[in-house]
Amino acid sequence: MSNVLSTGTSALMAFQRALSTVSHNVANINTPGYSRQRVDFATRNPTDYGYGYVGGGTKIADIHRVGDSLATSRLLDAGGELARLQQLSGLSNRVDSLVSNNATGISGMWSNFFDSVSALSSNAGSTAERENLLAQGNALATRFAQLDGEFDRLDREVDAGLQSAVGEINRLAAEIAQLNGKIGSSGGKAAPDLLDRRDLLVSQLVDYTGGTAVSQDGSTINVVTAGGQALVVGATASRLGIVSDPFQPGRQQLALESQGQQIRLDERALGGRAGGLLEFRSSVLDPALAELGRIAIGLGDAFNRAHAAGMDLYGQMGGAFFDLPSPAVNAHAGNAGNAVLQASLGDVGGLDGRNVVLRFDAGGWSATRADTGASVPLTGTGTAADPLRVNGVEIEVGGAPANGDRFLLQPTAGAAGAISVAITDPSRIAAASPVKVSADLANTGTGKPGKPAVDDASHPDLLTPATIEFIDGNQYTVDGAGPYAYTPGQTISANGWxxxxxxxxxxxxxFTVGPTGAGSSDNGNAALLANLDDARTLNGGTVSLNGAVAGLTTSVGSAARQAQYSAEAQQVIHDQAQAARDSVSGVNLDEEAADMLRLQQAYQAAAQIISTADTMFQSILNATRR
Structure with missing residues (x-):
């Protein structure tokens, strides 16, 4: 009888605990990272009564999680990559919106500015048209500055995102290491819920850093970043920190803190959200900022050179229409020498906007691209007479550099925020050609002069009157110099015109060539200025200013779309990985309901065993009372 009671009691307790486990599964159906738990039953040790062994009932051998390590690993990989691409896509779309939207981009103001130049070319003597040109020039410069400022705010947002990410990464790594210690000391009997908690934290950490988790000794988990940096090893967690960029102190970078030192991490050493922030800055934001500056510099330089070749209403040669900033050169924080580098624009057609690292070694200079490390052609010695020349920039070196000193050249980054209109007096707009041609009234031929063009506005004799006299139809002199051979339609040139x-x-x-003079309504130079947007002045004379503006919009839009497409594709991959994991570890209500019904019936049967044992016991008691 006691065996019957013991057997029934063991079954009752086992089924009760199994029902509790099923209830626990149902209760956590919406708990993130929860893995379905399963109860394993085993027979209790039987008793040998001489005639044979009599079973002792049942017991719970184990309560464990149901899972697939490969499915979990795939989900981790997919989650980290999805976080990176979503971060990259979201920020890239914001840059795309800034550049492509007419309310925030430069296209609208760009068109308005050149429309005002065209209007001036139609009425060069109009004060109203001159005022409008200055207003549109200021509006375009303001729009450049606004867009540059928005890019700068996005850069600061990246820094803030990195700071926030570092805090979360360190918190998660520390908690995972702490759980590793608890689980490792449990002798392989850690609570399933504790394991789920650790897996959830690992998933969240990988969302920030990318990478994966590797099981060690079957109990602890090591977490490494996408670049192979260990964040958690057993019960020890590494820490990340924020350090200033050695070339740009206002910009922040990530560093691994180890033995009291901070080791800067390459942007490719992290994936996840932090990696997405760094990739956005290096592959989308910085190129867009540099290209915007290159367009501003290209416009300002081309317009200034053309404007300098005209004459204003005061009879003076035109000066600079736009004030342009010089390229920036920043010294590395670890430089040992006292060299100072001053950069200026050389060949604007050679500007490509890419940042360049200049390095001094063994008495000479070398140049490499800051993003890829590829070598860049460099000429010159750095003196005033022979400056360093790289990518359209001229650099004069002052002071004494030490071996290993480095400098970051930013040819166009930030230039859009510094461009401005240089003149305020509308009469200073050089709309007229500086020289004009008149035919002698006594001429007997049919030759009629066209409008002269200026090739060298700095020529000292440009405004000096000159007389072209034909000896016959095939020869001419210029102020008595010559004769020069002439064929109909050929170009006659002298003194820069x-x-x-x-x-x-x-x-x-x-024919007499002389200065146009003050108060002229001539529109010769204004007509040239109006067509500058189509002049091929960039990329070595192969790309027009209009083409560069369209190219900026296209390149940013393409990067944003590529990131969005990649994020959408990765979302599908992640959903599939999540479904694969849930198919094994997720809670299925139908299955749990069936288990609950089965266990309930088993529980009732066990209770009936106890009831039978009680009846047997009462029968014995009743028999002894007689």
Whole structure:
């Protein structure tokens, strides 16, 4: 009888605990990271009564999680990559919106500015058109500065995101290491819920850093980043910190804190959200900022050179229309020498906007791209007479550099925020050609002069009157110099100007080239300025300013779309990995309901065993009372 009671009691307790486990599964169906738990039953040790062994009932051998390590690993990998791409896509779309939207981009103001130049070319003497050109120039410069400022705010947002990520990474790593210690000391009997908690934290950590988790000794888990940096090893957690960029103290970088030292992490050493922030800054934000500056510099330089070749209403040659900043050169924080590098624009057509690292070693300079490390052609010695020349920039070296000293050259980054209109007086706009041509009234030929063009506005004799006199239809002199051979339609040039004649000049015909003078309503230079947006001045004379503006919009839009497509594809991969994990570890209500019904019936049967034992016991008691 006691065996019956013991057997029934063991079954009752085992089924009760199994029902509690099923209830626990149902209760946590919406708990993130929860893995379904399963009860394993085993028989209790039987008793030998001589005639044979009599079973002792049942017991719970183990309560363990149901899981697939490969499915969990795939989910970790997919989650870290998804976090990286979503971060990259979200920020890239914001840059795309800034550049492509007419309310925030430069395209609208760009068109308005050149429309105002065209309007001035149609009415060069109008004060209203001159005022409008200055207003549109200021509006365009303001828009450049606004867009540059938005890019700068995004850069600061990346820094703030990195600071926040570092705090979470350190917290998660420390907690995972602490759980590793508890689980490792449990002798392989850790609570399933504790294991789920650790897996959830590992998943959250990988979302920030990318990478994966590796099981060690079957109990603890090591977590490494996408670049192979160990964040958690057993019960020890590494710490990340924030350090200043050695070239740009206002910009922050990530560093691994080890033995009192901070080791800067390459941007490729992290995935996840932190990696997405760093990749956005290096592959989308910095190139867009540099290209915006290159467009501003290209516009300002081309417009200034053309404007300097015209004459204003005061009869003076045009000066700079835009004030342009010089390229920035920042010294590395660890430089030992006292060299100071001053950069200036050289060949704007050679500007590519990419940042360059200049390094001094063994008495000479070398240049490499800051993003890839690829070598960049460099000429010159760095003196005033022979400056260093790299990518359209000229650099003069002052002071004494030490071996190993490095400098970061930023040819165009931030330039868009510093461009401004240099003049305030509308009469200073050089809309007129500086020289004009007149034919002698006594000419007998049919030659008619066209508008002269200026090739060298700095020529000292540009405004000096000059007389072109034809000896016959095939020869001419310039202020008595010559004779020079002439064929109909050929270009005649001197003193920095050039011109052509329509028709056929006769012997004795004369033409006078002289300064336009003050108060002229001539529109020769304004007409040239109006067409500068289509002039191929960038990329060695292969890309126009309009093409560069369109190229900026296209490149940013392409990067944003690529990141979005990649994020959408990764979302599908992640969902599939999540479904694969849930198919094994997730709670299925139908299955749990069936288990609960089965265990309930078993529990009731066990209770009936106890009831039977009680009846047997009462029967014995009743028999002894007689």
């Amino acid at each position: 050039r011109m052509t004649l329509d028709g056929a000049p006769a012997a004795g015909d004369a």
